[in-house]
Amino acid sequence: MTDSSAHASPGHSDRAKWEAFAVCVTVAALTILDISKINVGIPPIEASLNGGPTELQLIVAGYALAFGLLLVPAGRLGDLRSRKAMFIIGLSAFTFASLWCALAPNIEMLVVGRLLQGVAAGIQMPQVLGLIQQLFVGPERGRAFGVFGAIIGISTAIGPTLGGVLIAAGGPENGWRLLFWMNVPLGVLALLLAIKLLPAVQLKPQGDRSLDLVGIGLLGATVFCLMLPFVLTTGGPSDDPARWWWLVGFAVFGSLFTYWELAYRRRGKSPVIDFRLFRLATFRNGTLIATAYFSAMPASFLLTVLYVQQGLGFSPVIAGMVSIPFALTSAFTSWWSGRRVEQYGPKLVAVGVAGVFVGFSIVVIAGVLVPHDLVPWAIACGMTLGGLGAGCVISPNQTITLSQVPVVQGGVAGSVGQVGQRVGTAxxxxxxxxTFYAVLAGTGADAAGFRSAYASGMAAALGILLVAAVFAIADVRILRRDRPIA
Incomplete structure (x- = not known):
């Protein structure tokens, strides 16, 4: 494997690079917004379309499932053929799927639309990461990922607030449709800019450039079997225990995929995933950290929004606004840490995860102990500290994870990390x-029941966040000691 900077795409002026980058991060923000803003839309969707627990879970986690299935094959296609073309295909599909969701007449059609959105997001997101790898090298890449992390952090945290405002503007019956309508004009505008500004020329892998269709199929089956039982888990009495048999399929297809890919490479072919990437400690450990981190964070935001909205009776706007401090502080520290990742390396990530853990511990304590009228303010204080930490996790970890990956594999390498994040989210x-709904069912949907359910669900999320902390600390002490960052 070679250093990634050695293969950066030449010939782009500074202005052209940053214009193309602006298009990429704007579309990435739209993609991530659709993960977080839907949280405040769940109660009105349930009331408007009579959605049950399974359908509502599919609307949230089914998006992540479809997202995860397409990431690696789309990233591989972008590396082999054209990242620009794949980006345009994904963005066009995302815009169409958003229109579908906005017009959905029933819960079943909305679920289908959300799955289509996830497919489209899985096509376009690997191209974003691959293009950033292609456009920037060295310290400039760290700054670019710093801005990227800031935008992603803002999108994750501001999504519930934006969703609450749109629902309030559209009314309780159909306000949730504005969550999807907003993507349509923005998607069309971004599509026009992408056609004009994204680079059409890129370095491509040497040697065999055939597409490993068998490997793609086996990988898709592996990811599907892993994610599906979790997507179908609602915590309600209707959950079928037989869903866990899908994990047997995960083990079988995962073994077949590994065997096939190793054999495929021995024949001189180019596999879907080059397992030599995992020999890079920076890539392997960064992927583990991101997977654990993204297992905890979307769940924490979802539970907090549900608790403030349903348990405490605040409006969708208030439920969303508690995360504004997280958005602002994470944006600042993402920008700051992107400029210092070469200096501090993985220490930044470890400190960031610790800050997120402390911040969200305060959020939980505030949610269950502070007097009712003060809860949103107290939660916002915890979100402030959590955001300071979060900005030191996403962008530095992304920079470090991809620092030694060749640019010609930037799309598929970024896709592997994104698969980990989407699996973690599900x-x-x-x-x-x-956990939240199971406790609520056992205690009753009164104030005390919601407090217990929220505390229990958040304890589970914080436990997962501790796993990310363990990986980050191990990374500093053992695995990346004295390793170059770029």
Whole structure:
């Protein structure tokens, strides 16, 4: 494997690079917004379309499932053929799927639309990471990922607030449709800019450039079997225990995929995933950290929004606004840490995870102990500290994870990390949300019941966050000692 900076795409002016980057991060923000803003839309969707627990879980986690299935094959196609073309295909599909969701007449059609959105997001997101790898090298890449992390952090945290405002503007019956309508004009505008500004020329892998269709199929089956039982977990009495048999399929297809890929490479072919990537400690450990981190964070935001909205009776706008401090502080520290990742390396990530853990511990304490009228303010204080930490996790970890990956494999390498994040999201949401609803079912949906359910669900999420902390600390002490960052 070679250093990634050695293969950066030449010939782009500074202005052209940053214009293309702006298009990429704007579309990435739209993609991530659709993960977080839907949280405040769940109660009105349930009331408007008569959605049951399974359909509502599919609307949240089914998006992540479809997202995860397409990431690696789309990243591989982008590396082999054209990242720009794949980006345009994904963005066009995302815009169409958003229109579908906005017009959905019933819960079943909305679920289908959300799955289509996830497929489209899985096509376009690997191209974003691959293009950033392609456009920037060295310290400039760290700054670019710093801005990228800031935008992603803002999108994750501001999504519930934006969702609450749109629902309030559209009314309780159909306000949730504005969550999807907003993507349509923005998607069309971004599509026009992408056609004009994204680079059409890129370095491509040497040697065999055939597409490993068998490997793609086996990988898809592996990811599907792993994620599906968690997507179908609601914590309600209707959960079928037989769903866990899908994990047997995960083990079988995962073994077949590994065997096939190793044999495929021995024949001189180019596999879907080059397992030599995992020999890079920076890539392997960064992927583990991101997987655990993204298992905890979306679940934490979802439970907090549900608790403030349903348990405490505040409006969707208030439920969303508690995360504004997280958005602001994470944006600042993402920008700051992106400029210092070469200096501090993985220490930044470890400190960041610790800050997130402390911040969200305060959020939980505030939620269950502070007097009712002060709860949103107290939660916002915890979110402030959590955001300071979060900005030191996402962008530095992304920079470090991809620092030694060749640019010609930037799309597929970024896709592997994104698969980990989407699998983590599905598992984390399932664990935390099912804990929340199971406790609520046992205690009753009164104020005390909601407090117990929220505390239990958040304890599960914070436990997962501790796993990310363990990986980050091990990374500093053992695995990346004296390793170059770029």
């Amino acid at each position: 598992i984390g949401v399932a664990v935390a949300a099912s």
